[in-house]
Amino acid sequence: MAKHESNEAFFWMLFSAGGVVAAIFIPVHLFLFGLAFPLGWMQAPTYNNLMSLVRMPLVRIYLFVLCSLPLFHWAHRFRYTLYDGLKVKHLNEVIFVLCYGGAVVGTVVAAYLLWNIG
Amino acid sequence: MPAVKQPTMKSAPQYTEFHPRWYRPRVSVYWWMGEWHYLKFILRELSSVFVAVFVVETLMLISALRGGPEAYAHFQQSMRNPLVVVLNLVSFFFIVFHTITWFNLAPSAMPVRLGGRRLPDVLVAAPSYVAWLVISVFIGWLVLR
Numbered sequence: 001m002a003k004h005e006s007n008e009a010f011f012w013m014l015f016s017a018g019g020v021v022a023a024i025f026i027p028v029h030l031f032l033f034g035l036a037f038p039l040g041w042m043q044a045p046t047y048n049n050l051m052s053l054v055r056m057p058l059v060r061i062y063l064f065v066l067c068s069l070p071l072f073h074w075a076h077r078f079r080y081t082l083y084d085g086l087k088v089k090h091l092n093e094v095i096f097v098l099c100y101g102g103a104v105v106g107t108v109v110a111a112y113l114l115w116n117i118g
Numbered sequence: 119m120p121a122v123k124q125p126t127m128k129s130a131p132q133y134t135e136f137h138p139r140w141y142r143p144r145v146s147v148y149w150w151m152g153e154w155h156y157l158k159f160i161l162r163e164l165s166s167v168f169v170a171v172f173v174v175e176t177l178m179l180i181s182a183l184r185g186g187p188e189a190y191a192h193f194q195q196s197m198r199n200p201l202v203v204v205l206n207l208v209s210f211f212f213i214v215f216h217t218i219t220w221f222n223l224a225p226s227a228m229p230v231r232l233g234g235r236r237l238p239d240v241l242v243a244a245p246s247y248v249a250w251l252v253i254s255v256f257i258g259w260l261v262l263r
Contacts, residue, residue, distance in 0.1 A: 022217075023217040027254065032262075038206075053261070074167070081166070085150060114180060
């Protein structure tokens with residue numbers, strides 16, 4: 001436990017940065033790709049249009065950050081939701097590993113998918 | 119003469135902290151229900167689950183783009199599934215809830231002082247909303263152009 005607590009500031013920084021990214025960038029993405037395009041409110045971009053965007057290195061870096069940081073935001077919040085909300089404090093270590101492990105796996109998958117796309 | 123067994127000092131002695139019995143009333147698992155402030159806190163924390171759902175969907179989109187036009191069409195088809203649409207609708211409300219609570223928290227977490235006076239919270243939060251709007255319009259233009 002003491003080891004985790006000394007890293008608390010680092011994880012809080014990731015949580016905070018992920019919170020900012022999620023707050024500013026996710027709503028427009030979710031609105032477009034999750035609601036407007038599937039429901040036909042707007043014309044979805046063609047495959048070639050999206051690929052021409054994704055081939056740009058800056059867009060790929062952006063997408064990587066968009067996936068990675070919010071996952072660490074999730075890991076921090078979800079961990080404390082389980083601690084405080086459901087009061088499952090006895091599974092401390094397991095929850096810690098599962099939450100941050102999930103965030104690390106998601107980050108690796110994002111890096112792998114974006115590395116040589118196009 | 120039999121050797122007297124001396125206590126060894128190899129292991130650290132175990133101390134028992136003295137404390138009077140703590141008074142800790144048991145709190146129900148449902149402590150957050152019934153009070154709007156607590157419920158709001160739990161809803162805000164739960165928004166993180168939908169953040170994770172969004173990331174999974176985005177990774178699937180990127181994976182579909184790697185797979186080619188057919189995989190992309192298949193991805194679009196699965197996003198039209200009514201269950202997925204309902205999930206995304208719920209997600210959208212939770213994410214916007216996260217955005218609003220996050221922006222409104224900033225003035226408390228980082229009070230801005232100007233000329234010895236603390237700026238009103240509205241003025242500290244306002245730039246976040248402006249940035250949100252500008253960035254959203256820009257991304258929308260980039261995707262839709």
